[in-house]
Amino acid sequence: MSKQAKVAILGATGFTGEKLVEILLSHPGTEVTYLSSRTEVPVPYSKLFPRFLNKTDLKCETLDIEKCCKAADIIFLSLPHTVSMDFVPKLLAEKKKVIDLSADYRFKDTALYQKYYKLAHKDSKNLPKAVYGLPELFKKDIAKSSLIANPGCYPTSIILALFPLVKEGLVEKKIIIDSKSAITGAGRKAVIEYHYSNISNNLWAYKPFVHQHIPEVSEVLKLSTGTVIAPQFTPHVIGVEAGIYSTIYVTFTKSVTEEKISGIYSKYYKDCPFVRALPGLPRLKDVVGTNFCDIGFALDEKKENAVIASSIDNLVKGAAGQAVQNMNIILGLDETEGLL
Ligand SMILES: NC(=O)c1ccc[n+]([C@@H]2O[C@H](COP(=O)([O-])OP(=O)(O)OC[C@H]3O[C@@H](n4cnc5c(N)ncnc54)[C@H](OP(=O)(O)O)[C@@H]3O)[C@@H](O)[C@H]2O)c1
CATH class of the missing domain: 3.30.360.10 (Dihydrodipicolinate Reductase; domain 2)
Known part of the structure; x- marks a missing residue:
């Protein structure tokens, strides 16, 4: 393996965020460089989750998009729906590869989104760029995409x-x-x-x-x-x-x-x-x-x-594992890297 991809996880204290940290810390092709949640004071991730003691020294901190973009090239969003779309436009503007685990980019139709998620979509401009991240159906499109809508x-x-x-x-x-x-x-x-x-x-x-x-x-x-x-x-x-x-x-x-x-x-x-x-x-x-x-x-x-x-x-094929499978495809790695 040549250079490792630098990855960030936003929403790292949630269930899917924690699972992403677990998978990506032992993934041979990635270096985890940034973790965020709404925590007010930066706190060692291993203090929040002692099972990561001696595995990472990273701190979990309040989301700072500029810092996140400096630290990483691939950004996983383990955020609630309606929150992801506040951050995705900024990440795409910085030419980052974005894998969003929320529902914010799964529908092309904003009326459908509003009907089921009870809020008007705030980023319809980027919806056409999103590829539904189910590799078994859309692998070729995933490989070329900068915005993956990871499936439910x-x-x-x-x-x-x-x-x-x-x-x-x-x-x-x-x-x-x-x-x-x-x-x-x-x-x-x-x-x-x-x-x-x-x-x-x-x-x-x-x-x-x-x-x-x-x-x-x-x-x-x-x-x-x-x-x-x-x-x-x-x-x-x-x-x-x-x-x-x-x-x-x-x-x-x-x-x-x-x-x-x-x-x-x-x-x-x-x-x-x-x-x-x-x-x-x-x-x-x-x-x-x-x-x-x-x-x-x-x-x-x-x-x-x-x-x-x-x-x-x-939490794995239904969320974090599938997100890493999508990342592998984007990076041109074997689909199973870090997952088998
Ligand atoms: N759980 C599943 O099985 C599953 C499967 C597929 C997809 N998903 C989707 O994946 C996403 C994450 O799910 P989850 O189960 O991991 O959720 P979760 O356990 O509730 O975690 C949500 C994370 O987002 C952070 N957060 C919440 N509001 C925020 C805000 N306004 N700004 C910044 N950070 C914020 C939380 O940080 P704090 O520490 O500050 O609370 C936490 O780290 C959701 O969209 C969900 O629908 C979940």
């Missing part, structure tokens, strides 16, 4: 499972999706509902019909396949620390076989090191702590309906 965690699990079948015109438009997410999907903020006593051994559904990831799935599938689907999506919170498990119910446009469906997944993902098409149904624990997306399916007796299941780690 639920959409990553859902789009990877559906894309090949929708592209082949094999599934009816009525699709039902039932996803379960670890509580870390909601970020580090303190909320009574997320206290241990409420989370442990618990499960509940939330935001049926109106979750902001429904339009993200529809928009990306429309862009990548030309087909419009409007899935019925119900997310759930489960009392585990990490992981997303999506169960997807589809009806085929014609009768299929196991071999045909397996063959389609193998064909579409043959060059995708992080997608594993399984002979059976996936299990959450097999992907937790990894950048893999495991996909499996079962057909009914008539071979007309299927249950497809897809699992990822929400």
Whole structure:
């Protein structure tokens, strides 16, 4: 490896920011040079997170864009949506490569953004530059881009499972999706509902019909396949620390076989090191702590309906790992560098 890329993480105290620090500190092609949060006084990162003691001497400090741009060439934004777009224009003006983990640059349509994120978009000028950072679908565009809109965690699990079948015109438009997410999907903020006593051994559904990831799935599938689907999506919170498990119910446009469906997944993902098409149904624990997306399916007796299941780690393939995968592609490194 020649020169190491200098990287900054904005929002380094959050769940995805911490995971990025973990991955990037041991990545052979990067040097972590700047960390920020809203902290008022610069504080050693290893004081906030003792597991990084002897791994980094960096301090976490209040975001200073000028300082950040001097320190790094690739900037990861692990910030809440509506916050990222305050900083992205300045970073792009300084010719930085930007990988935004928030939803701020995932939609081209500002009306859709406003409908689901309840705020007018403040940087429509840079929206056309953004590439949706799902490498399995958009690798060539990612390689040339300076602004990556890293996908949402639920959409990553859902789009990877559906894309090949929708592209082949094999599934009816009525699709039902039932996803379960670890509580870390909601970020580090303190909320009574997320206290241990409420989370442990618990499960509940939330935001049926109106979750902001429904339009993200529809928009990306429309862009990548030309087909419009409007899935019925119900997310759930489960009392585990990490992981997303999506169960997807589809009806085929014609009768299929196991071999045909397996063959389609193998064909579409043959060059995708992080997608594993399984002979059976996936299990959450097999992907937790990894950048893999495991996909499996079962057909009914008539071979007309299927249950497809897809699992990822929400903080890795659903966020920080995918962001590093995108960085690897931008830097011309092997996609798996620092991730396997
Ligand atoms: N969690 C997931 O599984 C997941 C998956 C995919 C995508 N995402 C997306 O990734 C982003 C980060 O998520 P997360 O779960 O890591 O969130 P989080 O745990 O809530 O962390 C947010 C980070 O942003 C900082 N921050 C908040 N407001 C700020 C402001 N106005 N100015 C500067 N810094 C600010 C926080 O700093 P303080 O220390 O000052 O609070 C913290 O470091 C979100 O947009 C989320 O939707 C999350």
